[in-house]
Amino acid sequence: MLAVRNLTKRYGDTTAVDGLTFDVQPGRVTGFLGPNGAGKSTTMRTILGLDRPTSGEALVNGRPYAQHSSPVREIGALLDARAVHPGRSAHAHLLAMARACGIPKARVADVLDLVGLAGAAGKRAGEFSLGMGQRLGIAEALMGDPGILVLDEPVNGLDLDGVRWVRDLMRDLADEGRTVFVSSHLMSELQIVADHLVIIGRGRLITEAPMADVIAAWSNTHVVVRTPDPGALAAHLKRADEPGRTVRIEHGDDGELLVYGLTAEDVGDIAYGAGTRVHGLRREEASLEQAYLEITETSVEYGARAGDQEKEHQ
Numbered sequence: 001m002l003a004v005r006n007l008t009k010r011y012g013d014t015t016a017v018d019g020l021t022f023d024v025q026p027g028r029v030t031g032f033l034g035p036n037g038a039g040k041s042t043t044m045r046t047i048l049g050l051d052r053p054t055s056g057e058a059l060v061n062g063r064p065y066a067q068h069s070s071p072v073r074e075i076g077a078l079l080d081a082r083a084v085h086p087g088r089s090a091h092a093h094l095l096a097m098a099r100a101c102g103i104p105k106a107r108v109a110d111v112l113d114l115v116g117l118a119g120a121a122g123k124r125a126g127e128f129s130l131g132m133g134q135r136l137g138i139a140e141a142l143m144g145d146p147g148i149l150v151l152d153e154p155v156n157g158l159d160l161d162g163v164r165w166v167r168d169l170m171r172d173l174a175d176e177g178r179t180v181f182v183s184s185h186l187m188s189e190l191q192i193v194a195d196h197l198v199i200i201g202r203g204r205l206i207t208e209a210p211m212a213d214v215i216a217a218w219s220n221t222h223v224v225v226r227t228p229d230p231g232a233l234a235a236h237l238k239r240a241d242e243p244g245r246t247v248r249i250e251h252g253d254d255g256e257l258l259v260y261g262l263t264a265e266d267v268g269d270i271a272y273g274a275g276t277r278v279h280g281l282r283r284e285e286a287s288l289e290q291a292y293l294e295i296t297e298t299s300v301e302y303g304a305r306a307g308d309q310e311k312e313h314q
């Protein structure tokens, strides 16, 4: 399990992470979502002991990374910047890691097999495609057979097959009971695989919740109704707006009404009760991407305003 507690990281005047607190539980894939520059990589680097917190802490199974006697057995990571000697083969690279970390040599072949690189074990890393490089990075993360995996944008630049492979692997690792923490700036990359989401903007926590709750909470799902008399129907629908139920109506193209806060059944019943003809009725679900943009809008707006104010002061 990972526990981030009131974590703040500043680089000079830049606050990359600002009082962040959340847990990452085993047995599920937790997506770490935030726009570019939100502080995801910084948080992950701090978890892995590569950056020192300005204040607060990041705990790996109850302790900071550096306090584990064999951290690679606790946590494995794929970070954006991977350093693999281009002249070294995948096998030699992992063998060096095994020696350095006290991992049995036999693990190298197992891990190469697991990530589908057994056939390319002797190839120099410098000749690897992006996808093969990602696989090698994941192999490295798995070397110590850790219970926790931290993956920073693992599908960046991968083709569809590669994306699918990473997704399946994350699912399998979580199903084995491991803690899987994966970052992305795109909801679309996480929506299929993540069970839980930690969403940040400008270094701050926006929400931590099950994926289904995030979708429900920020869903922009609405009902589209086509009628020859939109004005009258809109007036009737608006009457359903009452304490505890907010009904919002927008006028779309061709006299269509976009109704937020009511189900298609509600709209049909209200139209029937009012004696208004309905020529079409459908439910339109918001894309998760749109939901994500809504979530981060405030933090982006805040960023723009803060930047403007800074400029004004100069």
Ligand SMILES: Nc1ncnc2c1ncn2[C@@H]1O[C@H](COP(=O)(O)OP(=O)(O)OP(=O)(O)O)[C@@H](O)[C@H]1O
Binding pocket: 011, 014, 015, 016, 017, 034, 035, 036, 037, 038, 039, 040, 041, 042, 043, 185
């Ligand atoms: N070593 C550093 N020195 C100075 N500023 C940094 C450093 N690392 C990160 N930052 C700044 O901290 C903020 C957060 O960056 P970070 O890379 O953690 O965000 P991110 O969410 O991972 O973004 P991305 O998806 O673009 O990688 C940014 O404003 C970034 O410019």
